[in-house]
Amino acid sequence: MKKTVLRLTAGIAVALAVIFLYALAHEGGHALMVLLLGGQVTNFQVNFLRHPPQISYTGVSDPLHRALVSLAGPVLPLLLIPPATLVLRRTGSVPVKGALLLLLLALLSTTLTSAAVSLGCGLGGSQPSEDLAKFLRYSGANPFAVAAGFCVLFALSFLLAWKVGRVPAAAASVAAALRGSPQEGRQPLAARTAAAAVLLAVFAAAFSQVIGWPGSSQREPPHHTKLEIDLAELGPGEAFYTFHVQEPTSYDFVYRVAARSEVKLRLVNLQGEPFAHSGQSSLILFQGTRSPSLSYFMGFTLLEGEYALEISPDSRGSLQVYIDSRPADPVALGYLELIQAVSAGTFTAESYQEEGYELVFQGQLPEGENQLLIEVPGGSGLKISAFAVGEGEVELYYSAGGSADTILQGSKATIGRWLEAHGGRGELRASVRGAPVTLFIYLSRN
Numbered sequence: 272m273k274k275t276v277l278r279l280t281a282g283i284a285v286a287l288a289v290i291f292l293y294a295l296a297h298e299g300g301h302a303l304m305v306l307l308l309g310g311q312v313t314n315f316q317v318n319f320l321r322h323p324p325q326i327s328y329t330g331v332s333d334p335l336h337r338a339l340v341s342l343a344g345p346v347l348p349l350l351l352i353p354p355a356t357l358v359l360r361r362t363g364s365v366p367v368k369g370a371l372l373l374l375l376l377a378l379l380s381t382t383l384t385s386a387a388v389s390l391g392c393g394l395g396g397s398q399p400s401e402d403l404a405k406f407l408r409y410s411g412a413n414p415f416a417v418a419a420g421f422c423v424l425f426a427l428s429f430l431l432a433w434k435v436g437r438v439p440a441a442a443a444s445v446a447a448a449l450r451g452s453p454q455e456g457r458q459p460l461a462a463r464t465a466a467a468a469v470l471l472a473v474f475a476a477a478f479s480q481v482i483g484w485p486g487s488s489q490r491e492p493p494h495h496t497k498l499e500i501d502l503a504e505l506g507p508g509e510a511f512y513t514f515h516v517q518e519p520t521s522y523d524f525v526y527r528v529a530a531r532s533e534v535k536l537r538l539v540n541l542q543g544e545p546f547a548h549s550g551q552s553s554l555i556l557f558q559g560t561r562s563p564s565l566s567y568f569m570g571f572t573l574l575e576g577e578y579a580l581e582i583s584p585d586s587r588g589s590l591q592v593y594i595d596s597r598p599a600d601p602v603a604l605g606y607l608e609l610i611q612a613v614s615a616g617t618f619t620a621e622s623y624q625e626e627g628y629e630l631v632f633q634g635q636l637p638e639g640e641n642q643l644l645i646e647v648p649g650g651s652g653l654k655i656s657a658f659a660v661g662e663g664e665v666e667l668y669y670s671a672g673g674s675a676d677t678i679l680q681g682s683k684a685t686i687g688r689w690l691e692a693h694g695g696r697g698e699l700r701a702s703v704r705g706a707p708v709t710l711f712i713y714l715s716r717n
Contacts, residue, residue: 285366285373286373289370289373289374289377290377291317292374293348293374293377293381294317294324296347296348296351297324297344297345297347298315298316298317298325298326298344299347300343300344300345300346300347300348301326301328301340301341301343301344302326302328303343303347304339304342304343304347305326305328305330305331308331308333308336308339308340309330310328310330310331311328311330312326312327312328313327313328313495314326314327326493327493327495327595328340328493330597331597333600334409334410334687335409335410337405337409338405338406338409338410338412341402341403341405341406342402342406345381345382345384345385345402345403348378348381349378349382349424349428351374351378352375352378352379352431352432355378355432355436356431356432356435357435357436358371359371359375359432359436359437359438359441360435360437365444365445365448368441368444369448371441372441372445375432375436375438378428379425379428382424383421383422383425385402385403385421386418386421386422387418388401388402388403388404389403389407389414389415389417389418389421390414390418391404392404392407392414393413393414393415403417407652408689411652411654412652413652492523492565492567492593492595493523493593493595494593494595495594495595495596496512496592496595497591497592497593497594498512498580498590498591498592498593498594499589499590499591500582500589500590500591501589502530502582502586502588502590503586503587503588505582505586510580510581511580511581511590512580512592512594513541513577513578513579513580514577514579515576515577516573516574516575516576516578518575518598519572519574519575519599519604519607520572520596520597520598520599521570521571521572521573521596521599521600521603522571522573522596523567523568523570523593523594523595523596524538524556524567524569524571524580524592524593524594525565525566525567525568525569525592525594525595526556526557526565526566526590526591526592526593527566527590528557528559528566528588528589529588529590530588530589530590531588532585532586532588533558533559534557534558534559534582534583534586534588534590535557535558535582535583536555536556536557536558536580536581536582536583536590537553537554537556537580537581537582537583538553538554538556538578538580539552539553539554539578539580539581540576541576541577541578542576542577544574544576545614546682547607547611547613550614550683551681553581554681554682555681556568558680570686570687572599572603572604572606572607574607606686609622609684609686610683610684613659613660613683614683616660616661618660620633622658623656623658623713625656625686625687625713628656628715629713629714629715630711630712630713631645631647631712631713631714632644632645632699632711632712633709633710633711634709635661635707635708635709635710636665636701636703636707636709636710637703637707638704638705638706638707639702639703641700642700642702642703643698643699644699644700644701644712645698645699646696646698646699647669647671647696647697647698647699647714648696648697649671649672649695649696649697650716652716653689653690653714653715653716654687654688654689654715654716655678655685655688655690655712655713655714656685656686656687656712656713656715657678657679657684657685657688657710657711657712657713658683658684658710658711659679659683659708659710659711660683660708660709660710660711661706661707661708661709662705662706662708663703663704663705663706663708664681664704664705665679665683665701665702665703665704665708665710666679666680666701666702667679667680667699667700667710667712668680668699668700668701669690669697669698669699669700670697670698670700671695671697671698672695672697676690678699679701699712
């Protein structure tokens, strides 16, 4: 029995070491790509026993570059498969064989997980915080093609490990060592079965914490500030976060809301200066009772000034906010000029010349609710930019598959907004109040 306990302890130690190696390779892949693209890693966390592994970074704003950072995490660890296979073939050490088998199991399972996440994105069901979901959102790649690519990669890696690494023989030798000598084999079967079950349970639980399988903690988005707010502790109209902007800066606000009453999350200019997007000194980021997983408000450029995040009074529940920022690049400043043209009423159909976008709707809308504008074929990789010129208030939303996605509400422009993948056809509809507006809508499909 003593030897069984020792083997169990050694097995748990080896399993935790393998998972730590995978976490280091995964997060190291993200970090290496950030550094190669000229960014800066601000937080690097691989201690999966305390928190889900994660990194935070700044200085990477181009969507394609962000896509590469997201892809590097699940892909770069796969480079460990060939050397692990060769060492497995040649080593005679049973502990080394056991560790390498666990490592190959981890790497192959994450390849299938990546394929499943990509497929889920294509079907509209994956979490937006997953690495592959981020890659697809930033790159516009076809999720079904990406899923097929990971399936092919799994098949090739599996054949390499099975044939070259001689996995069956290695697994047999490890199993024989775990069984022990014939004298040890007389130990109760229940004791040995329980020991093996404990080892597998530890490995599965720890590994699910690392890769973020369903039911485990989600990977946090890149951020330099994380806020966790108990809404009941805030006073009426109280700002729960204030910050100063010294130069034009692009901000990403990612949030999760779980409230027992309707809440309104606002970004406020404390000096009363109106946002170019809306012509008002405050902007609604979220309104409702619960956000689906994480909600994203990305690439919002703020000029010099004092700002705050506020929540509506008498709210009850919890709020989690991740904030990331970077100096506004020329593209972001160009977008700001477009929005200022919208506010000034000088915007025309030729003002927006983003490559890959096509003008699909232009026209003046009278006051009215739920006006059908155009129908849009379904699929994935669909992005929309929309601009509303005029004094009226407009709500623009995209309905498909039984759900509606708000495109414009409380603002006059949105640029490069991703639409959820879906089958069938979708509809763009608008409600106009107060006065007519002229609406320009551009679509891009990658």
